[in-house]
Amino acid sequence: MSTTGTAPAVIEIRDLDFAYEPGTPILHQVNLTIHEGEFDCIVGPNGGGKTTLLRLLLGLLSPQRGTIRIFGQSPTAARPLIGYMPQYHQLDPAFPVTVLEVALMGRLRRGLLGRYDRRDREAALAALDQLGIADLASRSFAAISGGQRQRALIARTIAGNPRLLLLDEPTANIDPGAELEFYRILDELRRQLTLLTVSHDLGFVDRQVDRVICVNREVAVHAASKFDAAAADAIYHHQVNMVRHDHACVCQDCPHHSATRQEGGDHA
Amino acid sequence: MLEFWHDLFDPGTIFLRYALIAGLLASLPFGVVGTLVVTRRITAIAGAISHAVLGGVGLALYCNRVWGWEFLTPMLGAALAAVAAALLIGVVSLFAREREDTIIGVVWALGMSVGLLFLAATPGYVDLQGYLFGNILLLSKPEIYWTLALDAVVLIPAALFYNQLLAMSFDLCFAELRGVRVRLMYLLLLVLIALTIVLMVNVVGIVLVIALLTLPAATAGCFVRHLYSMMIAAALWCMVLVAGGLAASYSWNLPTGPVIVVLAAVCYLAALGTAGLRGKRR
Numbered sequence: 001m002s003t004t005g006t007a008p009a010v011i012e013i014r015d016l017d018f019a020y021e022p023g024t025p026i027l028h029q030v031n032l033t034i035h036e037g038e039f040d041c042i043v044g045p046n047g048g049g050k051t052t053l054l055r056l057l058l059g060l061l062s063p064q065r066g067t068i069r070i071f072g073q074s075p076t077a078a079r080p081l082i083g084y085m086p087q088y089h090q091l092d093p094a095f096p097v098t099v100l101e102v103a104l105m106g107r108l109r110r111g112l113l114g115r116y117d118r119r120d121r122e123a124a125l126a127a128l129d130q131l132g133i134a135d136l137a138s139r140s141f142a143a144i145s146g147g148q149r150q151r152a153l154i155a156r157t158i159a160g161n162p163r164l165l166l167l168d169e170p171t172a173n174i175d176p177g178a179e180l181e182f183y184r185i186l187d188e189l190r191r192q193l194t195l196l197t198v199s200h201d202l203g204f205v206d207r208q209v210d211r212v213i214c215v216n217r218e219v220a221v222h223a224a225s226k227f228d229a230a231a232a233d234a235i236y237h238h239q240v241n242m243v244r245h246d247h248a249c250v251c252q253d254c255p256h257h258s259a260t261r262q263e264g265g266d267h268a
Numbered sequence: 269m270l271e272f273w274h275d276l277f278d279p280g281t282i283f284l285r286y287a288l289i290a291g292l293l294a295s296l297p298f299g300v301v302g303t304l305v306v307t308r309r310i311t312a313i314a315g316a317i318s319h320a321v322l323g324g325v326g327l328a329l330y331c332n333r334v335w336g337w338e339f340l341t342p343m344l345g346a347a348l349a350a351v352a353a354a355l356l357i358g359v360v361s362l363f364a365r366e367r368e369d370t371i372i373g374v375v376w377a378l379g380m381s382v383g384l385l386f387l388a389a390t391p392g393y394v395d396l397q398g399y400l401f402g403n404i405l406l407l408s409k410p411e412i413y414w415t416l417a418l419d420a421v422v423l424i425p426a427a428l429f430y431n432q433l434l435a436m437s438f439d440l441c442f443a444e445l446r447g448v449r450v451r452l453m454y455l456l457l458l459v460l461i462a463l464t465i466v467l468m469v470n471v472v473g474i475v476l477v478i479a480l481l482t483l484p485a486a487t488a489g490c491f492v493r494h495l496y497s498m499m500i501a502a503a504l505w506c507m508v509l510v511a512g513g514l515a516a517s518y519s520w521n522l523p524t525g526p527v528i529v530v531l532a533a534v535c536y537l538a539a540l541g542t543a544g545l546r547g548k549r550r
Contacts, residue, residue: 060441079445092309095307096489097495106446108443108446110448114432156442
């Protein structure tokens with residue numbers, strides 16, 4: 001599955017150091033290359049620097065040392081090529097906006113007025129259609145389910161035709177059925193672009209992903225097939241139990257399923 | 269109520285007509301900007317800006333009477349103070365986010381204090397209560413023209429930058445990544461809030477204006493699907509509240525500002541209850 005080596009680099013990080021305050025480094029000596037067409041996943045403990053790394057890639061933070069190139073440009077310059085999906089529960093659930101209007105936001109461009117034209121509408125509708133929620137276009141974003149909202153936010157992200165997709169904790173706070181559907185969508189999206197997700201969910205990592213990028217102050221990259229309990233212990237710096245998530249198992253009365261859901265969050 | 273309709277067209281009570289016209293004209297930006305305040309959740313900032321207005325009013329009255337600066341009307345002073353307060357809060361909030369809360373409190377109290385000090389030093393009678401809680405007798409014809417001009421100044425940028433304001437209010441980070449100049453837009457929004465607040469100071473007063481900015485928008489927000497429909501509904505609802513409050517206060521000889529605010533609050537609570545009962549199906 002991995003295309004490492006042949007495809008051009010999408011993300012190149014060289015000797016990166018980052019600290020919010022001097023003396024307490026969040027990221028140290030990070031070197032990372034991600035190639036076109038890869039589907040990689042960032043994992044690591046809370047406070048380990050996952051979100052910081054994402055914000056650096058988006059150009060919302062600047063490193064103290066080292067360089068980041070995305071498609072050969074600075075992160076800020078590469079923004080039009082990056083689709084970013086935030087955690088949706090950070091958004092106001094009662095905001096008066098329709099699903100189509102959310103998708104249209106992905107078509108905003110640098111410019112004075114930011115009007116949408118017919119092509120923007122077509123692109124937004126096409127994105128909704130690709131995610132199977134074209135029929136929800138005129139519904140209120142507040143009135144649809146969590147899984148549908150997530151799809152609307154992916155539609156917003158891909159409406160701008162990005163070549164790199166950054167997803168922050170995409171499986172947090174959605175129900176198991178929607179989660180399964182979400183993996184199917186990612187599987188489809190990876191054919192057209194490079195995917196990088198942040199996840200706590202190591203079970204997710206095992207099945208879908210080319211490479212696992214472990215972030216805990218330093219960054220280590222594992223091929224997904226070799227990611228096992230020993231690798232997980234190395235990330236968390238102490239013994240952890242691997243919990244097997246079977247996402248194919250969606251029957252409500254399956255005892256294994258309900259047990260794993262509860263433990264899924266912290267893997268401890 | 270009949271008396272209200274009669275006196276509305278009576279030349280002897282022209283102030284009543286001015287109050288109604290000024291209130292209706294100001295309702296348009298109140299609906300539009302109030303919607304942005306409510307959805308963006310910056311009511312506290314709007315509150316601080318409105319209280320800072322007293323500083324400008326005090327300064328203007330002082331300069332007016334002590335140095336004879338005729339051009340510096342209370343309304344101009346109010347607008348200058350409001351914009352200065354908005355920019356101060358905006359810059360602190362953009363560049364030192366953790367201090368935002370503090371600066372809101374500082375601007376809030378400092379504006380009031382500066383205003384009270386200037387008014388204390390100003391010779392002659394000053395209707396402090398009128399500025400604080402509204403006095404429609406303060407309205408005159410030039411103020412109507414001011415209101416019209418400020419209407420244009422607020423509504424035109426709000427319409428031009430609608431998509432950016434929507435994206436920014438919904439998800440600031442995403443809007444920034446899509447190339448919206450969010451810092452500039454945020455400062456623009458705060459300046460629009462400042463100018464809007466000035467429009468209603470004479471009708472409902474510095475202390476109560478924040479209620480009229482947020483309550484119609486919050487009420488409309490219970491029933492709408494789009495940001496623009498929330499703006500339109502809030503503007504229309506604000507007109508109804510101002511006209512109804514004015515009529516009721518005039519008929520029963522009550523202060524106008526508090527009547528409008530109580531009416532707005534009761535209707536908001538009723539709307540909240542109705543929306544809750546309907547289970548927010550939209």
